[in-house]
Amino acid sequence: MKAQGRVHKYGDNVDTDVIIPARYLNTSSAKELASHCMEDIDKDFVNKVKEGDIMVANRNFGCGSSREHAPLAIKTSGISCVIASTFARIFYRNAINIGLAILECDEAAADIQDGDEVAVDFDTGVITNVTTGKTYQAQPFPPFIQNIIQAGGLLNSIRG
């Protein structure tokens, strides 16, 4: 499994309220949620994001609420992978469960800049900044987690 795209870069403690504000949680439609993704910290995100793009942030990405709407909105917006120094616990679990690829990597999170072109190899955990030529090593997911993400989420992966 591989991903490649342009980077949207954010800082520390990107919380679930800015990923998808609660005022839009009166729907569970993934498409509708995606149309408001990141609205409160990056109004332009939904206009500039392209299919396959990559989100990079620093510490504690996805802190706050347990709303699965948050990873769902990011995934449906077209983002192929989120790279961060650390993820908040519930977001980490939710991302895997709904099939959004995520990787923890301090160096990559610190180095990679907004607008860089980045490629990710999920089998090896190697992150390549195509713009600068630098590579980073993240811990790759074991095959069973990769299977969940490839199937589009936990329940898809275990459906008989």
Next chain:
Amino acid sequence: MGMTMTQKLLAAHAGLDSVVAGQLIEAKLDLCLGNDITAPVAINEFEKHGATSVYDRTRIALVMDHFTPNKDIKAAEQVKQTRAFAAKYDIENFFDVGRVGIEHALLPEQGLVGPGDCIIGADSHTCTYGALGAFSTGVGSTDLAAGMATGKTWFKVPSAIKVELTGKLQKYVSGKDVILHLIGEIGVDGALYQSLEFTGDGVAALSMDDRLCIANMAIEAGAKNGIFPVDEITMAYVKDRFKREIRVFEADADAEYTRTVKIDLNTLRPTVSFPHLPDNTRTIDECKGAVKIDQVVIGSCTNGRLEDIRMAAEILRGRKVADSVRCIVIPATQEIWKTAMHEGLFDVFIDAGAAVSTPTCGPCLGGHMGVLAAGERAVSTTNRNFVGRMGHVDSEVYLASPAVAAASAVTGYITDPADL
């Protein structure tokens, strides 16, 4: 090597003699919780999976508390979907308007959670029940769907931070100040992936309402769970409420902790979290008269319990809410509402110029019942002050205790209740 309280409880629910931090286990669940925002997503997943039955219709709680009474048509549709699911599977603990309370105040009060339980809830503040000596943690809707179908889930066994409490809280200092202080000390990711285990002789001096408030905000330090030892106060609280078997777990004397944080309750001051993170704390002495406010909210799963409502009334009795302030009081459950009403506390609030609302999470997450306009500031007894949390992206939330919130409502500025 010894186990922490959380580790022992998880080992028992996994059918293991012992576990170590980092171990992946499958644990049996005593209760699964969803609300009107997270349950619809879980129901979609449940049905997508083709599940045709729930594991136990008595061990699922569906609490319609966030956008209820329905704030708009879409919210009404979400509750309708959940109501239909509850009827289809004959879910015993489905709570709708008229019976509903804010989930993390309601479930302990109704005895649906208790000591030794292992609980997941599709709401991040599910960690509240650690106050009763349970392991409880927030999950997403997919985990809730799988939990409702199978009664089991997987966990990575957490390591723990020991929080040693000594002494006794002074007047106008509460559980809210303890947890805000702790979050200020360790940061919003200070306990990421870990347990917060509260110990020390200071625990005995904390009421159950204070403990519930403290455990409630463990997630605001990134913690997987917060947990209190089971003592006489716990037993007195669950007696006549909790109907399942009480299981008491204690940390081993040689349990390993990643760090110890000591808090002297005697010297703790009323504490306020400034925008836009809960760890941006200041003592009341550092913010007197400096912050003019437009709204006060007293309620939520953090601070909508009887002691909180009584404290707000104590401050507001015979006083008036400042002309420039809207003060909204939201008792968290119908039982709390009724008791507060009988105690005459609503007379106090109404005479002071405050509004009293039916139980709802509404304003805490900018849903309804007190949404902020651009540039407005609120002192709120809720749990998060992220950008845009209570409304406009340019509004601000200051987190505080009911005593500080009520005192601030009177003056129109963030105020030490002792100064009134």
